[in-house]
Amino acid sequence: MGKKGILLVNLGTPDSPEVSDVRRYLDEFLMDERVIDINAFQRTLLVKGIIVPFRSPKTSKLYKEIWDENGSPLLYFSKIQAAMVQEKLGDEYQVELAMRYQNPSIASGLDRLKAGLVESIQVIPLFPQYASASTGSVIQKVMELVGKWQTVPPISFINSFHDNELMIDTFAENAQKYQPESYDQILFSFHGLPERQLKKCDHTGQHCLKKDDCCSTLTDVNKFCYSAQCHDTARLIAKKLNIPAEKYSVCFQSRLGKEPWVQPYTSDVLKALAEKGKKRLLVFCPAFVADCLETLYEVSVEYHEEFRALGGEEVQLVASLNDDPKFIDALVAMVKN
Structure with a gap:
C-alpha cells in the first residue's frame, strides 16, 4: 500500500521583506474572496487601487523588523513543524508543508503528494479556530485543485482544534516561565475578523x-x-493555569478598515486596563501556532509601546507553539485519530 499523505497549511508570508514581494503577498492574500468578502469589482478597486499600493511599503518595514538570519519566522517554524511531524509519523506517511498564500504553494504541496502516489490525503490547516477566511479558504483551495485531478484520492480535513488538550497544555506551559500570577492581567489577543463574517456563520x-x-x-x-x-x-x-475569570480578558487585534470588527479591540482593552492602573500584562496569541508579524511586532513592539504611552509598564508576549515537541505530538495525534 502507498503512503498516507499529510498536508500542513499555514497562512503565508512574503518571499522576502522587500516591497515587491510584500506587494505580491498582500495582493494574493487580500484578493481572496473569503478574506475580503465583497463583490469582485469592489474588492479589486479596494485591494489593487488603495490597500496594496499604500500598505506594501509600510508592511515591508515591519517585516524587516522581524526578518532574521532564518528568514520569515512563520515559514521557519512551519518548516520545522513539518519536519518534526514527518519524523514522528515515520515512513508510512508523506508530510508536506504549504502556505495558503505565496510559497510553498498549496498546488506544489499537492503535486508532491500526487507524485508520491499517496493513497489518501489529510489536510491540516494550522489555524486552531475555524474561520471562513482562514480554514475555510484552505479547504476551498484544496478542493478546487484536487477537483481537477482525474483520480481524486480519499481526502479529509481538520476543521479546527481550538480545544485540543495538548495544544492547550503547550500554551499553558509556555506561560509558566513568565509566572503568570505575577501579572496584573492576562490578555488573550486573537486575530480579528469583520463582524459581517461572524454573522454569515450563524445559519x-x-x-x-x-x-x-x-x-x-x-x-x-x-x-x-x-x-x-x-x-x-x-x-x-x-x-489550566488556574486564572480566575476576572483576571483575564479576550480581545481581538489586527483590525483593517473602519467597519466593525470582532470586539473588544486589543487597543481598547489596553487603554481600559491602563486607566484602571494595571501595569504589567501577559499576552497570549492563541490564533497562531508559530510566531509571526502579528505576535513578534504587533504585540511585542506596537502594543508594548502603546501601553507604556498610556502609563503601563510592560506587555509580555507568551511565545507561540513554534517547535515545541508537545504541539508536534498534538499534530501527530490529529493525524492518527
Whole structure:
C-alpha cells in the first residue's frame, strides 16, 4: 500500500521583506474572496487601487523588523513543524508543508503528494479556530485543485482544534516561565475578523451579536463561530493555569478598515486596563501556532509601546507553539485519530 499523505497549511508570508514581494503577498492574500468578502469589482478597486499600493511599503518595514538570519519566522517554524511531524509519523506517511498564500504553494504541496502516489490525503490547516477566511479558504483551495485531478484520492480535513488538550497544555506551559500570577492581567489577543463574517456563520440568523455574551459558550448554533471558539480556547488555557475569570480578558487585534470588527479591540482593552492602573500584562496569541508579524511586532513592539504611552509598564508576549515537541505530538495525534 502507498503512503498516507499529510498536508500542513499555514497562512503565508512574503518571499522576502522587500516591497515587491510584500506587494505580491498582500495582493494574493487580500484578493481572496473569503478574506475580503465583497463583490469582485469592489474588492479589486479596494485591494489593487488603495490597500496594496499604500500598505506594501509600510508592511515591508515591519517585516524587516522581524526578518532574521532564518528568514520569515512563520515559514521557519512551519518548516520545522513539518519536519518534526514527518519524523514522528515515520515512513508510512508523506508530510508536506504549504502556505495558503505565496510559497510553498498549496498546488506544489499537492503535486508532491500526487507524485508520491499517496493513497489518501489529510489536510491540516494550522489555524486552531475555524474561520471562513482562514480554514475555510484552505479547504476551498484544496478542493478546487484536487477537483481537477482525474483520480481524486480519499481526502479529509481538520476543521479546527481550538480545544485540543495538548495544544492547550503547550500554551499553558509556555506561560509558566513568565509566572503568570505575577501579572496584573492576562490578555488573550486573537486575530480579528469583520463582524459581517461572524454573522454569515450563524445559519439561524438569530444568535450572532444579538446579545453581548453570544460567544461566551459553545452551542450547536455557534460551534463553528470563530469568536466562540476563541473564547473557548482562552477559557481552557485560563482553567489550566488556574486564572480566575476576572483576571483575564479576550480581545481581538489586527483590525483593517473602519467597519466593525470582532470586539473588544486589543487597543481598547489596553487603554481600559491602563486607566484602571494595571501595569504589567501577559499576552497570549492563541490564533497562531508559530510566531509571526502579528505576535513578534504587533504585540511585542506596537502594543508594548502603546501601553507604556498610556502609563503601563510592560506587555509580555507568551511565545507561540513554534517547535515545541508537545504541539508536534498534538499534530501527530490529529493525524492518527
